[in-house]
Amino acid sequence: MSGLETLRSAKLREALVGYGFVALPMLVFFALFIYPIGYAVFISFHDWGVFGSQGWVGLANYEELWHDDIFWKAIRNTVYYTVIVVPAQMALGLFVALVVNAAIRGRTFFRAAFYFPSLTSSAAITAIAVYILSADGLLNAIVGGNRSWFGDSDTALQSIMALNAWTTSGTMMIFYLAALQSIPTDVYEAAAIDSASRWRTFWKVTFPLLKPAHFFVAVVSVIGALKVFDQAFIVSNGSGGPNYATLTAVLYLYRTAIADIRFGYAAAIGVALFAGIFLITLLQRLLFGRPETA
Amino acid sequence: MRSTVRARLVAAVALAGVLTLATSVAATAGSNAVSGTVTLSGWASNPVETKLLREVIRGFEKTFPQVKVDYAPVSGDYPAAMLARFASRTPPDVFYVDSNVIPDWIGQGVLEPLDTYVRQQGLATRPFFPRLLNAFKGQDGKLYGFPKDWSPLAMETSTRFMRAAKVAPPATQAQLTGVATKLRSVMPSGARPICLSPSWDRLLAFVYQNGGSFVNVPAKRMTVDSPATRATVNWYVGLIKRGLAGTPSQLGVGWCGEALGKEKAAIIFEGNWVVPAMGADYPTVRYATSRLVAGARGHGNLAFTVSYSMAKDAKNKPAAWQLIRYLTSRPGMRTWTSKGLALPSRSDVPPVAGRRPFLADAAVARPWQFAPGFDKVRTTADNELNAVIEGKQTVQGMLDKIEAEGNAALQR
Numbered sequence: 001m002s003g004l005e006t007l008r009s010a011k012l013r014e015a016l017v018g019y020g021f022v023a024l025p026m027l028v029f030f031a032l033f034i035y036p037i038g039y040a041v042f043i044s045f046h047d048w049g050v051f052g053s054q055g056w057v058g059l060a061n062y063e064e065l066w067h068d069d070i071f072w073k074a075i076r077n078t079v080y081y082t083v084i085v086v087p088a089q090m091a092l093g094l095f096v097a098l099v100v101n102a103a104i105r106g107r108t109f110f111r112a113a114f115y116f117p118s119l120t121s122s123a124a125i126t127a128i129a130v131y132i133l134s135a136d137g138l139l140n141a142i143v144g145g146n147r148s149w150f151g152d153s154d155t156a157l158q159s160i161m162a163l164n165a166w167t168t169s170g171t172m173m174i175f176y177l178a179a180l181q182s183i184p185t186d187v188y189e190a191a192a193i194d195s196a197s198r199w200r201t202f203w204k205v206t207f208p209l210l211k212p213a214h215f216f217v218a219v220v221s222v223i224g225a226l227k228v229f230d231q232a233f234i235v236s237n238g239s240g241g242p243n244y245a246t247l248t249a250v251l252y253l254y255r256t257a258i259a260d261i262r263f264g265y266a267a268a269i270g271v272a273l274f275a276g277i278f279l280i281t282l283l284q285r286l287l288f289g290r291p292e293t294a
Numbered sequence: 295m296r297s298t299v300r301a302r303l304v305a306a307v308a309l310a311g312v313l314t315l316a317t318s319v320a321a322t323a324g325s326n327a328v329s330g331t332v333t334l335s336g337w338a339s340n341p342v343e344t345k346l347l348r349e350v351i352r353g354f355e356k357t358f359p360q361v362k363v364d365y366a367p368v369s370g371d372y373p374a375a376m377l378a379r380f381a382s383r384t385p386p387d388v389f390y391v392d393s394n395v396i397p398d399w400i401g402q403g404v405l406e407p408l409d410t411y412v413r414q415q416g417l418a419t420r421p422f423f424p425r426l427l428n429a430f431k432g433q434d435g436k437l438y439g440f441p442k443d444w445s446p447l448a449m450e451t452s453t454r455f456m457r458a459a460k461v462a463p464p465a466t467q468a469q470l471t472g473v474a475t476k477l478r479s480v481m482p483s484g485a486r487p488i489c490l491s492p493s494w495d496r497l498l499a500f501v502y503q504n505g506g507s508f509v510n511v512p513a514k515r516m517t518v519d520s521p522a523t524r525a526t527v528n529w530y531v532g533l534i535k536r537g538l539a540g541t542p543s544q545l546g547v548g549w550c551g552e553a554l555g556k557e558k559a560a561i562i563f564e565g566n567w568v569v570p571a572m573g574a575d576y577p578t579v580r581y582a583t584s585r586l587v588a589g590a591r592g593h594g595n596l597a598f599t600v601s602y603s604m605a606k607d608a609k610n611k612p613a614a615w616q617l618i619r620y621l622t623s624r625p626g627m628r629t630w631t632s633k634g635l636a637l638p639s640r641s642d643v644p645p646v647a648g649r650r651p652f653l654a655d656a657a658v659a660r661p662w663q664f665a666p667g668f669d670k671v672r673t674t675a676d677n678e679l680n681a682v683i684e685g686k687q688t689v690q691g692m693l694d695k696i697e698a699e700g701n702a703a704l705q706r
Contacts, residue, residue, distance in 0.1 A: 050380045050402040070674070135546030136484075146484065151543025153684060238371075239673055242543070243680040258374045259669035261398050 037274070044267035061268035071269065073244050074252040075276075081161055081248065082225040088165040089221050090214070093172025098202070100173065101180045111177075118170035126234040129163050150235045153245035160231045160246060168224065172217050179213030180206070215288045219281055226277050229254065249273050329360035332613040335376075336390035338367040342570070343635055350629045354620045361613045380404040385605035387614035388621075391439055393429045393599045393663045400432040401666040406604040407436035411615045421624075421640040429661035430601045433511075439601025440622040443636030445565035446595040446659040447499050448651045449587060450572075453580040455480055455487075455560035463561075463584040467500065467529065470561070470587050474538040477560050486540035488533060489550035489559035492683050493676045495662055496563055499596045501526045502660060503589025509700055511665045516700035518675075519693040522590070527689050531682055541683065555579050565598055566637050566652050585654045597659035599639065667703040674699045 044061055047054040065071055096114045100107050117125065132138045133149035140146065149159045183206065191201045229250040232241065240247030240255065249269065257266035334351070338344050344367070351363045366386070368375045373395060379385045380402070391399060399405055412419065419427060422441060430439040451463045458480040464470040470488070477487035490496065498508060506522035509515070533539035542549050545558040551568045553559035555576030562568070563586065572579065586595055602618045604611065620626050624643055631638045634646035637653065645653060664671070675696045681687035 050377060050404055070670075134548075135543060137546075146546070148543035148546060151541075153680065153686075239676065243677050243684065243686065255669070255673070258371070258377060259673075260667060261377065261402055262667075 040267045041271055043264055044271050046264045048263035048267070049261060057264065061265050062272070064265065065268050065272060070244070070247070071249075071252060074240075074247045074249045077157060077245070077247055078226055078228065078249045081157060081228060082222060085161050085165050085168075085225050086218065086221040088161070089168050089172050089225075090217055092165060092169035093217065094176050094210075096169060096173045097176035097180055098206075101177060111173075114173050115170040117167040120167075122167065122230050123234055125167055126163065126231045129159075130235060133159055150246075151242055153241065153243040156235065156241050156245040160228075160235060164225075164228065164231060168221075172221065175217050175220075176210065176213055179210050183209050211288075215284070218288075219284055222280060222284070223277055226273070226280070328358055328613045328616050330610045330613055331362045331364050332388060332610050332617050333364045333366065333386040334388045334617065335365075335386035336367055337372045338369065340570075340635075342633060346630055346633060346635070350621060350626050353625065353629065354617060357620065358613070358616060361616070363617065380605070380607070383607045385607055387608040387610055388602055388604055388617050390442070391430075391601045391603045393597075393601070393661045395669075396430055396438065396601065396603075397432075397663060397666045397668070399603075400438050404606055405438045406606045406608060406611065407432075407438055408440070408604065408615070408618070409436050411619075412437065415615075415619065417619065421642045422622075423639055423641060423656055425657075425659060425661060426597060426599050426639045429597070429599055429663055430603070439603035440618055441599045441639035442602050442622060443627070443631060444597050444599035444639045444659075445567060445637050446597050446652055446655045447496065447563050447565050447586050448655075449584045450554055450562050450564060450568055450581050451584065452554060452557065452560040453582055454557070456582070459560075463582065464587055466587050467503065467589050471529075471533065471538065474533065474561070478538065481560065482557070484546070485553075485558040485560075486537065486545065487560050488539035489545060489547075489553040489562045490530065490534060490539040490541060491550055491563075492534075492541045492680050494672065494679065495596065495598075497527065497530055497679065498662075499563075499586065499594055500530060500589060502594030502596075502658075503587070503591060504594075505589075505591035509664050509668075509704070511704075514704040516697045516704070518700070519690075519697050523693065524689055526589070527679075527682070527692070531679075531689070534683055554581060566634075566649065569649075570633075570635050583648070583651045585651045593655055593658045595655035595659040597661045599661060665704060667706055668700070671696065671700045671703050 043053075045056060045058055047057050047061075100111045100114065104110075130150060134140075135146055135148040135151070139149065147155065149155045187205055187209070188201065191205050196204070227250055228248050232246040232248045232251045233254070235241065236246045236251075238251075238255070240251055250273070253266050253269040253273070256262050256269060260266075348365065351365060355361065355363060372390075376385070376389065385404070391405070396405075411417075419437075423444070426441040426444050427437070430441065431437050449463060455477055456463070459473075459477045461473045461476050464473045474487035481487055494508075501507070501518075501523050504522040504526045506520050506526060507517045510517050534541060534544075540553075540559065542553060545553050547553045547556060547558060549564075550559065550562040551564055551571050552575075554562045554568070555572060557579065569583075572581065586593070588594075602621050604614045604618060608614050621630070622639070624640065627638050627640055627643045630636065631643065631645060634649065637645050637649060641656075675692075678687055678692035678695050682689055682692050
C-alpha cells in the first residue's frame with residue numbers, strides 16, 4: 001500500500017515539476033500571443049478609434065468586408081501569390097539542397113551562399129531590387145526593353161514573387177537538407193544495385209522519403225506566403241501598387257489601420273485572414289496525413 | 295489669555311492662506327510661468343532642415359530661458375508612429391500634422407483646439423494666408439494648428455530643351471499641348487516633353503483650373519463626376535497616350551524632379567521642394583520656374599501644407615503653446631524659410647529670391663485635403679487613374695468608382 005502511494009506521489013511531484021517549468025513560458029506565450037489574438041477578435045466587433053471603442057457594431061465589420069471589392073482584390077492577389085510562390089520555393093529549395101548535399105567541392109561555401117538571402121533584411125533586398133528592376137535598371141540592360149517591372153501592373157506582383165521565391169528558398173534548403181541527411185545511405189545502395197538511373201533514384205526513392213519534410217515545408221511556406229507584406233509595402237510605397245497590383249491582404253489591413261484609423265475594420269480583416277490560414281493548414285494536415293517523423 | 299492665543303492662531307493661519315494664494319496666483323500669471331520641458335516631434339527630411347529647425351529652437355530657448363525643448367524627430371512611417379503615441383496617451387507636445395491627415399486626427403480627438411490660447415494672447419492671425427489657416431480648422435470651426443510653411447505647384451522647364459525647340463513656357467493648358475508637340479522633335483530617345491505624375495495630387499490642380507472639383511464636404515456630396523473633370527482627365531491621359539508626356543515609371547525615374555535632372559523631360563510640375571532637390575542632386579541642370587498654367591476657368595492650384603499642432607494629452611500645454619507661437623512667428627518663420635527649403639505661410643515674411651512663381655497662386659491654391667476617412671478614396675482614385683492610363687479602365691468608370699467610394703466615406 002505505502003509503496004503504491006509513494007509511487008503515485010512521486011509521479012505527482014514529477015508532473016508538478018514539469019508543469020512548473022512550463023508555466024512561465026506558457027504565461028509569456030499566453031500574454032504575447034493568445035491574449036492579443038483574443039483582443040483583436042474583440043476589437044473586430046467594435047468601431048475602434050485611437051482612444052478605444054467607439055461603439056459595438058457586432059458583425060457589421062464582417063458584413064462590410066464581405067461586400068468590399070478591394071478586400072477581395074487583395075485576397076485574390078495574395079492567393080495568386082501563394083499558389084505560384086510556394087511550389088517555386090519548395091522546388092528551388094529542394095534543388096539547392098540536393099546540390100549542396102552532393103559531395104562537391106566547396107559545399108560549405110555554397111550552403112552559406114544559398115542561405116545568405118534569407119538572413120539579409122528583406123527591406124534592404126527589396127530596396128535594391130527597386131533599382132535593379134527600374135526602367136533603366138540592370139535587368140533591362142541585360143534583357144533589353146524599357147519596362148518598369150515594379151511600375152507596370154502586369155509585372156509588379158510577378159516581380160515580387162520571383163524576388164521572394166529566391167530569397168526564401170534558402171530557408172527551405174535548410175529544412176530539406178536536414179531531411180536529406182537523415183535518409184540512410186543503404187537505400188541508395190539498394191537502388192544502385194537495382195541499376196536505377198539518377199533521375200529514377202531521385203523521383204522514386206528520395207522524393208517519397210522526404211514526405212515529412214514536404215509537409216513541413218509546405219505548411220511553413222503557405223503560412224509565410226499568405227502573410228506577405230514588406231515587399232509589397234516597399235515596392236508600392238505603401239499604396240498597394242499600380243492599380244492594386246501589389247495590394248496584399250496584410251497591406252490592406254495596414255492601410256485600413258494606419259491611414260483610415262479604423263482599427264475595428266482592420267481587426268476584422270486580420271481575423272478573416274487568420275481563419276483562412278487556419279483552415280488551409282488544417283486542410284493540409286488532413287490531406288497529407290500525419291508525418292511519421294517530427 | 296486663551297482668546298488672544300486663539301486670535302493670533304487664526305491670524306497666522308489666515309496670513310499663511312493669503313500668502314499661498316498670492317504666490318499661486320503670481321505663478322500662473324505672466325509668461326515666466328512657462329517652464330519645464332516641451333517635446334517637439336515631426337519628420338526630418340534632410341539634415342539642412344534639421345539644422346534650421348534647431349536654430350529656431352535655440353532662438354525660442356533664448357526667449358524663454360526656463361523652457362527646454364526636447365526635439366526628437368520620427369523616422370519611418372510618421373502616421374503609424376504618431377498613432378501609437380496617441381493611443382498610449384504619451385504623445386509629443388508639439389508635432390507636425392500634414393493637411394492631408396488632419397481631418398482624421400481632429401475627428402479622433404487627438405489634437406488640442408488653439409482658439410482659447412489665440413484669444414488669451416491676443417494673437418493676430420491675419421498675417422497667415424487665409425486658405426492655409428482654414429486648412430487646419432476642424433468641422434467645428436475651431437483652429438487645430440498653425441501652418442509652418444507651404445508650397446503650391448509650379449511649372450519647371452529645362453532651359454536646354456526649351457531653347458532648342460525655340461519655345462517659351464506655356465501659359466495655358468492648350469498652349470502646353472502645343473509647346474509639348476514642338477518639344478517632341480528635340481527630346482532624346484527614351485525622354486518625353488512632359489513628365490506627368492499619375493496621381494490626383496497633380497491632376498486635381500488642372501481639374502480646378504477647368505472649373506471642376508472633387509467633393510463638397512459640407513453638403514456631404516462627391517462632385518468629381520462632371521464634364522469639367524472628364525475633359526481634364528481626357529486631356530491629361532491623352533498627353534501620356536500621345537507620347538507628349540510620360541509617367542515617372544515610364545521614364546525610368548522615381549519622380550518627375552528626377553526626370554528633369556536626368557534630362558528625361560523638359561517640363562515638369564512640382565512644388566518648392568524641387569528647388570533644393572535639383573540643387574543637391576543635379577546642380578548642373580539649368581531650369582526655369584514659371585507660374586502653373588491656367589485652364590478654362592483661369593488659375594487653380596493645390597496647396598501642400600503642414601501645421602504645428604498640440605496634442606490633447608500634451609504634458610506641458612502653456613509651454614507648447616508658446617513654442618507653436620514662436621515657430622510660426624515672424625522671426626521664427628524667417629529663420630526656417632531662410633534657405634528656401636519651404637515657403638513662408640505668412641504674407642509678412644518674404645520668401646527667398648526666385649520664388650515668386652510659387653507665390654503667384656497663393657490666393658487660388660486649395661489645400662490638398664478632403665474629409666475624414668478619405669485616404670481610401672484617394673488610393674482608389676490614384677489606382678483607377680493608373681488603370682485608365684494603362685487602358686484597363688474608362689474615364690467614366692473611374693469617376694463612378696471614386697464617387698461610390700467617396701460617398702460611402704462621407705456617410706460613415
